[in-house]
């Protein structure tokens with residue numbers, strides 16, 4: 001169905017910032033100045049996302065254990081239903097995106113949204129500075145911008161992404177990749193300057209009484225924002241088994257993966 005789009009919104013969750021960068025590069029290609037709905041902090045997630053009829057929405061989320069983060073899923077299932085065009089995007093740490101894109105597709109279709117385009121981009125892995133180092137890099141950002149140009153064209157035509165295009169193999173069920181690992185952290189007390197950047201940027205308020213020294217393991221979703229955003233590298237991962245697992249992931253995913261985009265074939269030349 002062709003859509004008369006009257007407003008555009010980008011909705012993202014991005015504890016370590018790579019998904020946000022990809023979403024903004026896509027928005028550049030869409031040539032829109034979108035409304036942003038950033039789900040990263042819990043204060044934002046409690047707000048209601050009101051959507052106009054025929055509003056275009058770009059959803060962009062990181063991959064956690066080959067699926068979407070649980071709190072993203074919880075947010076999506078309560079969105080207003082309606083026949084509106086959307087694009088589904090996931091960002092993963094150069095290991096694999098599993099069934100996350102398919103899961104996002106299904107959640108959109110369950111809200112009656114029409115998925116006009118889909119993509120998986122690569123971002124530096126939350127647990128490593130080597131895996132997907134510095135991605136999205138300039139080539140990724142350009143791919144994201146071009147993808148945005150493509151999305152814009154899909155809005156004027158009847159194209160929508162078919163589920164079969166995303167479901168690699170004959171599966172209708174989403175695979176369960178297991179819950180994200182629980183992660184232990186160590187704080188180097190002399191390095192910490194008590195700036196509380198980690199506390200302010202924790203997506204789930206896991207620091208007890210706002211104290212950067214105490215993380216509530218029952219709340220922590222292991223997003224690694226408190227490690228990656230610390231300006232003094234004061235927080236580290238502290239579990240040998242976990243670090244061994246990360247080292248194995250790094251060793252077996254040395255090759256840089258390329259963005260995967262799902263758009264109509266033979267898009268007409270972009271008319272701006």
Ligand SMILES: Cc1cc2nc3c(=O)[nH]c(=O)nc-3n(C[C@H](O)[C@H](O)[C@H](O)COP(=O)(O)O)c2cc1C
Nearest residue numbers: 014016017018019062065066093095096123125126
């Ligand atoms: C709990 C957790 C699980 C993850 N699982 C995967 C995965 O299955 N495959 C992968 O390639 N990257 C995985 N990653 C890495 C993130 O998908 C990737 O680094 C992404 O760019 C992070 O997005 P952000 O910068 O917006 O937070 C995982 C990260 C976390 C924190």
Ligand code: SF4
Nearest residue numbers: 192193195196198230
């Ligand atoms: S961001 Fe780093 S320096 Fe600031 S309070 Fe947290 S651990 Fe300490």
Ligand code: SF4
Nearest residue numbers: 202220221223224226
């Ligand atoms: S405490 Fe846990 S949830 Fe909060 S920023 Fe650190 S890793 Fe993420």
